[in-house]
Amino acid sequence: MSAVMGRLDSDLLQPEFVTMQVDDLDAVMAIERRIYEFPWTRGNFEDSLSSGYDAWLMREGARMLGYAVMMLVLDEAHLLNISIIPEQQHSGRGSAMLKYLLDFATEREVVRMLLEVRPSNASALAFYKHHGFVQVGERPDYYPARQGRETAWVLERTL
Ligand SMILES: CC(C)(COP(=O)(O)OP(=O)(O)OC[C@H]1O[C@@H](n2cnc3c(N)ncnc32)[C@H](O)[C@@H]1OP(=O)(O)O)[C@@H](O)C(=O)NCCC(=O)NCCS
Numbered sequence: 692m693s694a695v696m697g698r699l700d701s702d703l704l705q706p707e708f709v710t711m712q713v714d715d716l717d718a719v720m721a722i723e724r725r726i727y728e729f730p731w732t733r734g735n736f737e738d739s740l741s742s743g744y745d746a747w748l749m750r751e752g753a754r755m756l757g758y759a760v761m762m763l764v765l766d767e768a769h770l771l772n773i774s775i776i777p778e779q780q781h782s783g784r785g786s787a788m789l790k791y792l793l794d795f796a797t798e799r800e801v802v803r804m805l806l807e808v809r810p811s812n813a814s815a816l817a818f819y820k821h822h823g824f825v826q827v828g829e830r831p832d833y834y835p836a837r838q839g840r841e842t843a844w845v846l847e848r849t850l
């Protein structure tokens with residue numbers, strides 16, 4: 692009996708991906724502010740949603756594990772935000788989220804995924820490299836920084 696219950700419980704707790712809504716933004720912003728020194732503003736998320744960008748929450752039961760925002764333009768996908776709550780980082784959650792995004796883009800005949808990342812974000816760089824992204828360019832003075840601004844590296848993965 693307990694084994695059956697255990698299996699049902701774990702089935703129920705499989706992460707699910709649900710479309711982000713404006714009503715989710717209080718919870719999203721609470722995470723965004725915890726994760727980033729220079730977080731997106733609520734307006735950045737609102738603009739993304741009103742512009743029709745694709746955005747999801749990754750949830751396990753009632754708990755939000757992370758979220759992502761992606762913009763599809765013709766045959767390119769631009770990954771604008773991918774974030775996992777600190778307690779769940781480095782346990783495969785980001786990979787599961789990225790796989791969902793890659794599958795979504797592939798179904799829409801996207802041929803490449805692009806993103807910007809801070810060269811100082813070693814953890815994210817390792818994550819993207821692990822998933823086959825390569826640097827294809829840089830954008831000087833792209834990000835706010837403690838002193839002045841920081842260059843963005845542009846990474847790409849062919850689908
Ligand atoms: C970047 C992020 C989305 C990755 O998600 P994650 O759930 O932590 O990553 P995963 O557990 O799926 O890691 C997959 C692989 O990425 C690499 N990786 C991830 N974090 C790493 C780290 N700190 N150091 C080295 N490699 C790392 C590893 O190769 C790892 O594989 P392994 O676990 O077999 O070693 C997540 O850490 C995050 O939200 N970070 C803060 C927000 C952020 O920086 N977002 C990206 C902005 S561009």
